[in-house]
Amino acid sequence: MKEFKGRVVTPGACTCEAVVTHGGFNTLASLQKALQFGDKTAKVSDQNNPDLYGKPIAGKALCLPQTIGSTTGGLVLYCACEMKRNPGCMLFANRIDSLACAGAVLASVWSDASMPVVDELGEEFLNYVKDGMKITIKENGIVEVE
Amino acid sequence: MKLTKKQQDILDGKQGETLAKVMKTLVMYGEAFDAKEMTEVTSDYNHLVTSFGLGVMDPVYKLMDTLLQEGVVSGQKFTVDPRPLDPNVPTTFLQNIVFKHFMYNKQAFYEEQLKKLGLLEKDAFTCTCYMSEVGNTPKKGDILSWSESSAVVYANSVLGARCNRNSGIIDIMGSIVGCVPYFGLLTDEGRKADWIVRIETTKKPEAQLLGSAIGMKVMEDVPYVIGLDKWLGNELDEKACTYLKDFGAATASNGAVGLFHIDNLTPEAKEQGRSLIRKNAKEYVIDDAELQRVYDSYPVIWKDKEAKPKLCFMGCPHMSLQQLKDWTDVIEENLQKYGNAQVLIPTVFTAAPAVIKEFKKTEYYPRLEKTGIILSYICPLMFMNNPLCGKMPVITSSNKLRTYTSSRYYTDDEIVMQLCKGGN
Numbered sequence A: 001m002k003e004f005k006g007r008v009v010t011p012g013a014c015t016c017e018a019v020v021t022h023g024g025f026n027t028l029a030s031l032q033k034a035l036q037f038g039d040k041t042a043k044v045s046d047q048n049n050p051d052l053y054g055k056p057i058a059g060k061a062l063c064l065p066q067t068i069g070s071t072t073g074g075l076v077l078y079c080a081c082e083m084k085r086n087p088g089c090m091l092f093a094n095r096i097d098s099l100a101c102a103g104a105v106l107a108s109v110w111s112d113a114s115m116p117v118v119d120e121l122g123e124e125f126l127n128y129v130k131d132g133m134k135i136t137i138k139e140n141g142i143v144e145v146e
Numbered sequence B: 001m002k003l004t005k006k007q008q009d010i011l012d013g014k015q016g017e018t019l020a021k022v023m024k025t026l027v028m029y030g031e032a033f034d035a036k037e038m039t040e041v042t043s044d045y046n047h048l049v050t051s052f053g054l055g056v057m058d059p060v061y062k063l064m065d066t067l068l069q070e071g072v073v074s075g076q077k078f079t080v081d082p083r084p085l086d087p088n089v090p091t092t093f094l095q096n097i098v099f100k101h102f103m104y105n106k107q108a109f110y111e112e113q114l115k116k117l118g119l120l121e122k123d124a125f126t127c128t129c130y131m132s133e134v135g136n137t138p139k140k141g142d143i144l145s146w147s148e149s150s151a152v153v154y155a156n157s158v159l160g161a162r163c164n165r166n167s168g169i170i171d172i173m174g175s176i177v178g179c180v181p182y183f184g185l186l187t188d189e190g191r192k193a194d195w196i197v198r199i200e201t202t203k204k205p206e207a208q209l210l211g212s213a214i215g216m217k218v219m220e221d222v223p224y225v226i227g228l229d230k231w232l233g234n235e236l237d238e239k240a241c242t243y244l245k246d247f248g249a250a251t252a253s254n255g256a257v258g259l260f261h262i263d264n265l266t267p268e269a270k271e272q273g274r275s276l277i278r279k280n281a282k283e284y285v286i287d288d289a290e291l292q293r294v295y296d297s298y299p300v301i302w303k304d305k306e307a308k309p310k311l312c313f314m315g316c317p318h319m320s321l322q323q324l325k326d327w328t329d330v331i332e333e334n335l336q337k338y339g340n341a342q343v344l345i346p347t348v349f350t351a352a353p354a355v356i357k358e359f360k361k362t363e364y365y366p367r368l369e370k371t372g373i374i375l376s377y378i379c380p381l382m383f384m385n386n387p388l389c390g391k392m393p394v395i396t397s398s399n400k401l402r403t404y405t406s407s408r409y410y411t412d413d414e415i416v417m418q419l420c421k422g423g424n
Helices: A027-036 A073-082 A098-110 A123-128 B005-011 B017-031 B055-069 B093-103 B107-117 B149-157 B170-177 B207-218 B238-254 B267-276 B288-297 B321-337 B353-359 B364-370 B380-384 B399-404 B412-420
Strands: A002-005 A007-010 A014-020 A061-064 A089-092 A117-119 A134-137 A142-145 B038-040 B046-048 B078-080 B179-181 B193-199 B223-226 B277-286 B311-319 B347-351 B374-376 B394-396
Touching (some): A002 A123, A007 A098, A027 A073, A027 A098, A027 B055, A027 B399, A061 A123, A061 A134, A073 B055, A089 A098, B005 B017, B017 B055, B017 B170, B017 B179, B046 B170, B055 B107, B170 B179, B193 B207, B207 B277, B207 B399, B238 B311, B238 B321, B267 B277, B321 B347, B321 B364, B347 B353, B353 B364, B364 B374
Parallel strands (some): A061 A089, A089 A117, B193 B223, B311 B394, B347 B374
Antiparallel strands (some): A007 A117, A014 A134, A134 A142
């Protein structure tokens, strides 16, 4: 088990299984099919992301460097939260980007969904964490990986 | 974040709970980026990314309804991304059923919402709102609350306006309260380059391929591109602007670029030169081999990789007036060269309604029609999101369309050959 310390973007605690991408997470390309066609597991539809393509991310701890792509990203994430198809939490190695941040904030202010977001966990976090590992988010941005 | 009294009053709910939530959203958004204050939105108009009445986006429409019911509407008129449907674009019976009954079944409802929220005019639907024919062209230094990644990167880089890569919904919230958090690409420091990109190709690089390579490499950082002026010149003329429109869209969709500088060409690079480059900036050299490597890395996800294309989309982002004219010349010339009267693959060129209107006044329009090419204001991306369309072998020279859909990327020259001569 290893602990990492990050910065809390939107608060909350949870324990879930990790899914990891080392490339940018393209929110629209990844989630559009899941939202449009009733996939409650939210399998990633981004053909350009070999780490995640075809993997379900609903309820998982999505570990990523940052999100990329269309500026619908934030509202797609917000919709995913409202439709309960969102990751259980999002853990960023880097500082959060503006689109993911918008999604997290919109979900926090305008919906009842809980999706804790922690950023600035560092490169070491992303190198250490692997698919299927157990992630626990504690208070103050502490993330346990085992 | 330090707010003015007026902003604080809004946050404290003195103008109602809904407006307070709008301000809270912007404050939280800004605080995540250490913004110390808000700054006034100064552009004439806003631009929004959400143009589609997709049934499953119900949470968005509910939020918009909440804003409307509370009278919390945009202080600025706005343009919005392209419509997802156009009867001019060929579809099958089944594709149409999916479009109208399962996908964009809220289009009319949502367009009515947009009208009430402040849509500039009934046909203000395009991703290239900054075209002179459309009229939403910000001035250098204007502060924007725009979204649409291709429009934001163009406004920042080519026009010298200042805008963060805002998400949909955040875009309209900045217009509602008239301010946005001051961070990132709004600041001088945030506009400095983290990367030096050196272009060492032996011919003018394909805009969409070069943008893709840079986007995938620098992600959300700011690149300072050296050596492209050799191919584009030192003036932001029509040709250079068109090139940078397509280049920028690819940097923004294949990565997350919100601003680029082109040495000796874009406004800030011309004014400040290489002083825009941060100390210890990383370096990326692009030569012919690197562009080929990037091209070869694109996955082809057609079921039958050798399938004959059933449709070709050109114009993501929407084409400029000059681009429509240039393509008409190129297609005509090549059809004649290869002895064909019309294009061999059903082909759609897309442009803003206002650009189409102007194009139809020119002598090029009947010439384009004669080639069999269809002119449309549609968003190809929204079209391709229909799973029945997604299963079709569709080709494009748009790297944005390639990224978000199953369409296959070819260079402009390769597209011309497929349309006019046939074969891959």
